[in-house]
Amino acid sequence: MANFASSKNLGNGYPTPGPQRPDIQDIMNHAYFLTDGQWKEAKENNSYDYVIIGSGFCGYAFAKRILEKDKEAKILMVERGGFLLPTHFQNLGASYKKLVGPISETFPWSLSQSTMLEKAPYRVTQHGMLPYFGGRSFLWSAWCPQPEKVQVEKWSPVLFNSLTQKNGETSYFDDAIKLLHVHKSNVLPFSKNLKKLGLENNLDQLRLPEYGALQDIIHDLFAKKKDDFNSQSVTRAKLMKVEYASLACGDGENKGIDFNKFSTPTAILNLVDSTAFPTKNVDSDTEKRRKEGNNMYPNRLHILTECVVEEILNENNQAYGLLTSRGTIALNNAELILATGAMPPATLIQKSFNHESAGKHFTAHTISAITARVKKDKLSELTENGNLQMGAIYLPFFAENGQQFHIQLSIIHDPNPNKNQELAMRYMPDVVSTASPEQLKDSENYVILVCAILGELDIHNEEASFNANKDSDSTTGSLLRCNPSLKDKKTWDDMGKTTYNILDYLFDDPEYWYSDLNYYQECHVSGTDFLPERYGIQNSWVKKEERTRYPHVPAMVHEGSTLPIENNNVDSDNKKIEAVVNLDYQLINQGKPVSNLFITGASLWAQSGAWNPTLTMTAMALQLADKRIAAKEKQQPTSENTESTAILELIDQSKF
Structure with a gap:
C-alpha cells in the first residue's frame, strides 16, 4: 500500500x-510547517533575513513585529519539538489539566547532587521545559503584572525607561499588553459586555462566573488595611500595592469568545497567512525577486519543527551557521535570534563559544502555597446570588532583607461545586494554583483564598549557577546548581509568615488547608517518616494553631539571569554583575558583540523581582525587533560571504 x-x-x-x-x-x-522535502530545498536554496530559534512568546512577538513593519522580510522559525496543542489547555476543558507538570516536560540539564541533598524545607527542583510548538505558552498561568520602577532598581535604568516611555502613542509595555491580550481582572471583556447588556445579574443562568462584587470586596479590604498592616507587620515585610490582576485572557475578545487565555500556536499559524506576500497586482520583477530563495512563496514565515539546534557555528564574532538534528543551516546574511527561554540558550552559547560567563548566574522564583477559607457571612457586603464568584489580585511585597516576593491571590466562592466544576476550571484565574475539588467540597458557605507566593532568589548567590559540564550532548550539557543562600531562606520563610500574618489580620480567624505536601515537609524537617499527631489531618481544613509552619513548595519557576543584560546590579562588595548581553540585545563574546546574534527572554534578567516575567520579556522582544529594523534602515546590509558565495556559484556553473 x-x-x-x-x-x-x-x-x-x-x-x-x-x-x-x-x-x-x-x-x-x-x-503549516516544512515537510522533509520542503526543508531539504529550503536549507539548500532559501535565503532568510532572520532565523528565530523558539516559538514561544518572544519568538512570536519578534516575528510579528518584523513581518508587520518590514514587508519584504523573510523568517525561518526553528522549534525543537512537534505539535501538541493548538491553544492554552484551559481553553479546552478540565480534562487537559493532566498535561500540567512533569508528564509534558523535559529537563535538558543535570541537577547537582548538592541541590538534591539540600535539607527540607529548602530543597528545590526546577520545572522543566516544554519542547513543543508554542513552548510554555499553552501551559502558563497568564498573569502579566507590569513592574514599577522601584521593583527594577537592579536593572539598567536606560533599558527600563526605554520600555515604559511612550514611543508615539504607546510604550513597549503597552504594545506587549495588546499583543498578549492582557486585561485587568475587574474589567475583563466578557464582564464589560454583560454590563452593557444588563445581564450581569443573570450569570448563573448564562453559565458564566462573576468577576465582580466578591473581588471588589477583597480588593478594597486589602487596600484599606495596607498601611495599618505595614505598620505592624511581624516579619517587617511591606505590601507595596494592591492591584487587580493583569490576565492574558482576552484572546477571544474579537472572536466572540468570552475568556480565552493567550498562547502562541494559533497566533503564529495565523501570522503565516496574514503576512504572506500579496500575489495580485504585483509586477513581474517584484514577484521574481520575492520568489528567489523562497520555496514556500508567497509565505514569508517558514516554520521548521522537530529540529534541535546543537551548535552555533561562528568565527570572528559572527555566527555563520547552525548544526541541527535536521542538517546544517547556513545563515548567510540572516540575523540569529535566540528565543528559547533562560536555560537552553545558555547551554548553546556555552558549548558554541566556550563562553565562561554564560550560566555564571541563575535566578528563579521559589514558591510557597497557602489556601485559606473564610465564612462568607464575615464579608457583610457579599450577597448570595447563586453565581460562581471569582477574583484575582496581585500583591507585591518587599521583604525586610530587600528581596521581593508577591502573592497571586485567587478568590473563589462556589455555591454549587458539583454543578460548576467544568465552568470553574475554564474561568479560573490561575488553574495551576487554584481550589481543588476536595477544598470546594463542603465550602459552599465559604470564600476560598488561594495564595501562590513567589519570591526572588538572590542573583549574587554563588551557590546558584548553570554551568557547562562534561556531558557530550551539547543540548543537555549544563549542570543546574541552586542551593538557597541564608538570604534566600530568610525570604522564603518570610513569604509564608507574611501571608499568614495578613490573612489573620484581615479575616480574623480563617481556616487553613493542611495538605499532604505540608505533611511531607514536616516529616523531612523532623527527620522522620511518620508524625502520628499530624498524619490524620492531611488534606483537611484546620484552625490557625494546626496550620503548617512549612508552606514551602520544593520547586522553582520563572528561571532567569543565565545571560544577564547590562544592568545596575551590585553586591555587598560593590561588585557589579557582569553583562553577557548588551543593551542592543547582542551577545558579548570576548569583550565584543557578536555581530548577528541576539538574545531575548528571561535569561537577560538582572533580578527576578516580584512579578511574572512574560509581559516584560515580550516588551523587550518587541523592542529588539524595532532595533533590528532601525539598524537595517540605516545601512543596506552587506554580506561578508559574498565572495565565497560567488565562488560556489562559479564552481556549480563550470560542471567539472
Missing part, C-alpha cells in the same frame, strides 16, 4: 489507498 497523502495525482483512494495511520505531525507539516 502506498504511503502518500492527498495530492494532485494521488488521493481519494486512487490508484491505491492512502495512509491508514495518519500522524498529527505529518498533517501539520503538510498544512
